[in-house]
Amino acid sequence: MTNTATEINSSTRVSEAATPTATITFADFGLDPKIQKAVLEQGYNTPTPIQAQSIPHVLAGSDLMGAAQTGTGKTAAFVLPIIQKILRHASNSASPARHPIRALVLTPTRELAVQVAENATSYSKHTDLRAAVVYGGVDMKEQVGILRNGVEILIATPGRLLDHIGSKVANLSQVEILVLDEADRMLDMGFLPDLQRIIDLIPAQRQTLLFSATFSPEIKKLAQSYLRTPVTVEVARQNAAADTVKQVVHMVSSADKQRAIVKVLEARTRAGLSRQCIIFTNSRLGCAKLSRALERDGIKAGAIHGDKSQGERTLTLDAFKSGAIEVLVATDVAARGLDIPDMPCVINHELPYNAEDFIHRIGRTGRAGSKGDAIALVDASEKRLLDDIEKLMKRKLDVKPLPEGLPSQARPSSGSYGSGPAKVSDPFFYKPYEPSIPAASPKTPTDAKPEEKKVGITPAKPAVGALLGGFKKK
DSSP states (O other), X not given: OOOEEEEEETTXXXXXXXXXXXXXXXXGGTOOHHHHHHHHHXXXXXXXXXXXXXXXXXXXXXXXXXXXXXXXXXXXXXXXXXXXXXXGGOOOOOOGGGOOOOEEEEOSSHHHHHHHHXXXXXXXXXXXXXXXXXXXXXXXXXXXXXXXXXXXXXXXXXXXXXXXXXXXXOOOTTOOEEEETTHHHHHHTTOHHHHHHHHTTSOSSOEEEEEOSSOOHHHHHHHHHHOSSOXXXXXXXXXXXOTTEEEEEEEOOXXXXXXXXXXXXHXXXXXXXXXXXXXXOSSHHHHHHHHHHHHHXXXXXXXXOTTSOHHHHHHHHHHHHHXXXXXXXXXXXXXXXXXXXXXXXXXXXXXXXXXXXXXXXXXXXXXXXXXXXXXXXXXXXXXXXXHHHHHHHTSOOOBXXXXXXXXXXXXXXXXXXXXEOOOOSSXXXXXXXXXXXXXXXXXXXXSSOGGGSSTTTSOOOOOHHHHHTBOOXX
C-alpha cells in the first residue's frame, strides 16, 4: 500500500488514502486467524479504503484522526485492530477481574452505539473477548449486570457511561484504547464537558482514535487536546456526498411539501422503484406531525425522534428494516448511526440548520457502492440554508420542476425566490437511479451487517443484546 504523508504541523501528519487494490486482503494486516475467520464469515475479504489506510496505523500504536464518507466501513477500521491489540488479554475465566475494560468507544447516539457493538461482537465471536454496549433511555439494571460480569470492549454514549461510573460499576483505569466516533456530532450535541470528565478517568498513556465526517476547527482543537502526533487519514473529499448519490432540489412552498412527498413516492412506484425512504425534519413535533399526516394519506409511516423511548425507537426501526413501514420520518438523531444497507431514497422535508448535517442525512443512501436518490424540498425561507450547503459542497445542486398539480417556486440568481406557474416535464419529475444490480466483485466490509442487505425483503430480527443494553457471546 502506498501512503503519502506530509507534515502540516508539529503534531499532525496527513495520510492521503489511496484506493486499495483487489490484491490486498485482511490477511495482509497480520490479523489473528480467529479475527480473519470472523471477517470471512461476515462475507468480506477485501478492505475498504478507510480500513486499508487506518488499520496498519492503529496496529502500530499511532493515534489517529480518520475522515471518510459515511457507509465506507469506518467502524471495522477501528474495531478490527482493537480486537487484535487487546487479544493478548483474552481469558476464558469467569472472574470479572479478568475482564476489565481495555477499549472504550464513545458515540453520540444510541443507534450508532448499537451498530458499533454489533460489529465488535461479530468480529470477536471466536475469541474470549467480551463486548457490551450501554446507552440511555432504557433501564440500567441489565447493563449493570453485564458490566459487573466484566467486559473488555465497551461501547457507550457519554451520559449513560457517566451514570455507570457514578454507580461504581464501570472502571476506566485499565483502558488502553479510546475511540471518539462521530466526534463532530458529539460536539454539536454538547457532549464536550462529559467527554472531558470521562477522559480524565482514563490513563494518560493510551492510544486515542478520533473519527469524524469533517475536520472542522473545533475537531482539530479537540484533537490537539487529546491526541499525540496523530496520523490523519482521509479517503474522500471533505464535505462531499458519495458519488453514488443522485441529488436533486425541488422548489416548493412549505404548505405543499407534504403533497410533494406523496407525489415523489407515487412517481417512484410508477417507475417500479421502492417507496422505502427516510424523510428528515428539523423538529420532534414536526417529525411526529408529518408521520401522522402521511399515514392519513395511506402511506405506511413511522417516526423516530428524541422524545421516543428506546423501546419505541427499536420497534420502529425493526419495522422499517422488515418493510412493515415504508417511510421513516426522523430528526437528526437518526442522521448518523442509522445504518440500513441499500436504502434507495432520502428526502429532506426541511433543510438542516447546520450544512454539515445535510451531508450526514443524504449519506443514509448510496452506501457501500449502492446507488440512491437524495431529494430536497426547499421553500423561499430556506434559501440561506441552501446557499450554505452548496458552499460547503462547492457546487450547485440540480433543481428540477415539480410534478403537475403543485405550484412551483423559481430559483432566480438575484437571491430571492418568486412564484410561477407549475413547470411540468416528465411526470416523474426526476430520474432516479435504476435499481442497482449487485456487482460480482469481492465484498468489502461496511458498518452494515450482510444479512440486512435486502431491506424490505429479509426481515431483520431484533438484536436481543441491543434491547438489553449489551451483547452476550454465543
